[in-house]
Amino acid sequence: MTSVALLHRITDYANRPDPYPLYAELRRTPVVRDESGPYLVSTYWEIKELLHDPRISSDLRNLTPEAARASGQEHDPNLPPAFIRLDPPEHDRLRRLSMRPFGPPHTPRRVFDMHGELEEIVSGLVDGLRGRDTIDLVDDFSYPFPVTVICRILGVPREDESHFHEWADTIAAGLDPVGTAEEREAQVQGVRRARGELAAYLAGLIEERRRSPRDDMLSAMATEHGPDGQMSPVEIITTAALLLIAGHETTVNLITNGMLTLLRNPDVLQRLRVEPGLAVPLVEELLRFEPPVQMLPQRTTLADIDIAGTIIPKGASLYLMVASGSRDPKRFADPDRFVPDRPDNQHLGFGHGLHNCFGAPLARLEAQLALTALVRRLDGPSLVEDPPPYRQNAVLRGPRHLPIAFSGIIG
Amino acid sequence: MSVDGYLETLRREGRIVVVGASLAGLRAAETLRAEGFAGTLTMVGDEPHEPYDRPPLSKQVLLGKVPADHTVLPRRRPVDAEWRLGAAATGLDLAAKQVRLADGDAIDYDRLLITTGVRARPWPRELEADLDGVCVLRTRDDAIRLHHRLKAGPRRVLVIGAGFTGSEIASACRERGLPVTVAERGPAPLVGALGGVVGEVAAELQRAHGVDLRCGVQVTGLEGDSAGRVRQAHFSDGTAVESDVVVVALGATRNTEWLADSGLGAGPRGIACDAGCRAFDVRGIVTDDVFVAGDVARSPHPLFGYQFLSLEHWGNAVSQAEVAAHNMISASADRRPHLWMPSFWSAQFGVNIKSVGVPPMADQIIVTQGSLAEQRFTAAYGYQGRVIAAVTFDQAKWLDFYERQIEQAAPFPPEFTTVDRRPEGLQPVPAGFPDPSLPSHGPTVTLSGHSPTDRRVSFTPRRA
Secondary structure: OOOOOHHHHHHOHHHOOOOHHHHHHHHOOOEEEOOOOOEEEOOHHHHHHHHOOOOEEOOHHHOOHHHHHHHOOOOOOOOOOOHHHOOOOHHHHHHHHHHOOOOOOOOOOHHHHOHHHHHHHHHHHHHOOOOOOEEEHHHHHHOHHHHHHHHHHHOOOHHHHHHHHHHHHHHHHOOOOOOOHHHHHHHHHHHHHHHHHHHHHHHHHHHHHHHOOOOOHHHHHHHOOEOOEOOOHHHHHHHHHHHHHHHHHOHHHHHHHHHHHHHHOHHHHHHHHHOHHHHHHHHHHHHHHOOOEOOEEEEEEOOOEEEOOEEEOOOOEEEEOHHHHOOOOOOOOOOOOOOOOOOOOOOOOOOOHHHOOOOHHHHHHHHHHHHHHHHHHEEOOEEOOOOOOEOOOOOEOOEOOOEEEOOEEOO | OOHHHHHHHHHHHOEEEEEOOOHHHHHHHHHHHHOOOOOEEEEEEOOOOOOEOOHHHHOOOOOOOOOHHHOEOOOOOOOOOEEEEOOOEEEEEOOOOEEEEOOOOEEEOOEEEEOOOEEEOOOOOHHHHOOEOEEOOOOHHHHHHHHHHHHOOOOOEEEEOOOHHHHHHHHHHHHOOOOEEEEEOOOOOOHHHHHHHHHHHHHHHHHHOOOEEEEOOOEEEEEEOOOOEEEEEEEOOOOEEEOOEEEEOOOEEEOOHHHOOOOEOEEOOEEEEOOOOEEEEOOOOEEEEEEEOHHHEEEEEHHHOOEEEEOOOHHHHHHHHHHHHHHHOOOHHHOOOOOOOOEEEEEEOOEEEEEEEOHHHOOEEEEEEEEOOOOEEEEEEEEOOEEEEEEEEOOHHHHHHHHHHHHOOOEOOOOOOOOOOOHHHOOOEEOOOOOOOOOOOOOOOEEEOOOOOOOOOOOOOOOO
C-alpha cells in the first residue's frame, strides 16, 4: 500500500465520525512512514512493545530538528515540560511526587473514597435536566462532571472554569497534527499563549495554597516533603496544568463516546440498566472500542529501532496509533464489534508502560458512575443525530455535541 | 480401537487424577474442563485446605493485613472434581495405572498429572528443629503459626537464609517493628538468585531498614532453655544472638519421595519431563499418560541450551499446568510445548523486585537503566555475549522489553542508548554468582545436567 498522506486522511475532519476503516488500512503494514515525516505504528503487539522500549523517548528535545519542524512539535522555551513529556529519571521523580497525594502507595484510597462524592455530583447534574426533553450531553453533563471533579481534587475554584476552559481547549488542539506550515505556526503560538496564561493563573493559586493549605492536591504539592524532596514552584505549575487539562479533555470524550455507543447498541444499554456490575467491563470495552485518546503522537527514538521489519531511525517522530492497535484482529477477536463483557480486554486505551495514564483509576470510576446513572435515569433516550458533530481534534476524539431526546427523568 | 477413538473416549469418559491440589493442580483442572474434558476428575492433596495462594503468606499475612484463610485461590470456573484433601499420595504403580493414598485407597487413572510441588527444607538437626519457636514458612498453617509468633512481640527474630523467602520475612518483621537478625552463608542476600552485584543492593536495603544482617556466617547451633523454647543461636564466627523466634528459610525440597519405587524419573531435583510436560521414566523414555507441572517439574528449555530447569515461580506453575492439561487430552500433533520465560517477583523493604530469564546462568551484568545507588534500576545479565536475564528494582515497567531481548538472543552488552542510562552502568562487570559447585541455600532456579535418577545430590548446610 502507499503511505501517501495517510496521516492527512486521518486528521481530515470528514473522517472524524469513523476513522476505523483508515486504521484497518494502516494495519496492513504495521509501521509506515507518512509522507510528512512521522512513522506511524498501528498494530497491537508492536505498539505495546514500543511503549515498553527504553529506546523510545517522550522528550521532544530528542527529535532531530527536521522531525521537530515537520511535526510542529517544538519545545516551548518558556515553560519546562510536564512529566508526560519527560523521560526517566526526571519523569519518575515528578510522577512519584504527583502521585503522592493522589494514589498508592501513599494515598491508596483517594479515588475509592470519592465514590459518594462523585455519585452526588452525577445525580445533581441529572436532576438539573428535569423538565427538558432534549439535551446536549456534552455541555449539560459530560463536560461539567469531570471538570467539577478535577477542580475539586486539585483545589481549583470551579467558578474560574470559564477562563481555563478556553486555555485547555487551545492546548489540547495543539496536539493535533494538522494544517499548513503557517497554520501550525499559528497553532504553536496559540498554545504558548494559552500555556503562559494558564501558568500565571495557577502560580497565583499555588501561592495562595502554600500560605493556607487545604485538603487538595495543589496544597499537598505545594507543602509536602517526601523522600524525593519537593516540587519546585514551576514544576507544580506544569504538573497542575497537565492534570487539569488531562482531567478536562479525556473523560468528557469517554463519557460521550460511551453514551453514543450505548444508544447505538440498545440491547447493551438495557443490560446496563438492570446489571450495574456490567459497568466495569463495559468501560474497559469502551476504552478499546471508542477510546478518547486515538494516538500518542509524542514519541521519538533514541536509537535506530528495528520493528516489524522496518528500521525507524534515531530521532524520528513516532506516532503510536493506539485506537488502531486496540482494534487489531490479531489481538482481539471480532474487534469491530462492541462486546461489553469482552474477556481478556487488555486494550491500549490508557497507553502502557511508564506513561500509563496517571488518572486512569479516576477516569474509570467517573465513566462507570456516569453511564450507569444516565441509562437508569433518562427515560427512553434516543439519538437526535447520528453521527453527531465531532470536535476538530483527531488525537482526543469525541463529539462536540451529542443531542439526546428523552421523555423524562426517572427518580 | 484407533488412537483418535481412544482420545475421544478419554475426553468423554476418561479418568484423570491430579496429585497435588495447589496452584498448578487447580489451574490444570480448570483447563481440563475448559477444553472439554467431561470424564472423572480426582484431585488429591496432602493438606486439608482447598487450593490457596502462597505469595501473600510471606508478605500480607505476616503483616496481619490479610488473614491466612483469606488466601484461597479464586476459581476461574467450576472444576466438578472429587476432592481427596488431607490424603497424601504414597505410591504410584505405572503398570497398573494406579495412585496409592495414605488412607489405603488406590485410584485408577487413564491420565495422571503430578503437581506435588515442594516443601520447606527443615532445620537439619532434628532436636534443634523441634525447639519451640523454630519455624519454617511454606504452607498456610506455617504462616498462621509464624504470624502468631510475630504478633506476640518476640524480643528478636532470627532468620536463617537470605533468599527471597528469608528476605521477605525479615522485611515483614521490620515493618512490624521487630528486631531481626538475618544470617546468610553467602556474601549477600539474594546472591544465589541474583548474584553479588544486585546482592549488595539488597544488603544495603536490609541494613537501611534496620536489619542486623550477618553475611558470610553459618548458624552452627540452636540452643533452647529448660522448657524447650529456642533461646540463642551460635554462629560460625564465634558470635551468638539471643532470639525467641527462629525462621529457617533454607529453600525447598521437592516432593518426590512418594515416587521412589515407581520407575518414574523422579529425584530430589524434581521429575524430569519433556517440553510437553510428559514425565520421563528412569530409563529416560517419555511416558504417554503421566504428566507433571509446577515446582516439582524439571523440563528442558531450548532458549537456555536445553538445560533442565526447575522453577519455583508462580507464573510458571500456571502456564505449565495449562500446557500439561491441554496436552493430556490432545493428540500428539496438537500438543504444545511449554516455552515459558522464567520470571518472578518479590516485595521487600518497600521495593518491588522482578526478574526474567535465568540470572544464575550469567557471567556478566550491566546496569542498563537507573542506578544501583538509588536502589531503582534495571540490570541485564549476559552469558557468552548474549542477554539471558534481567532484573528490576522498582522499574518493572521495562521488563517486557528485556524479555524480548532474551527471546531474541540479543547481544550483550546492549549497544543501544536508553532513557535513564547513567554513567555508572556503562560497563559490564562480573555478575558475582557463587561457585555453583559449592552448596548454597541456592538459586530458586536449579540448572543441572545430571541424570534424573541421580539421587546422590544432597543438601549440606554446614560445609566449611
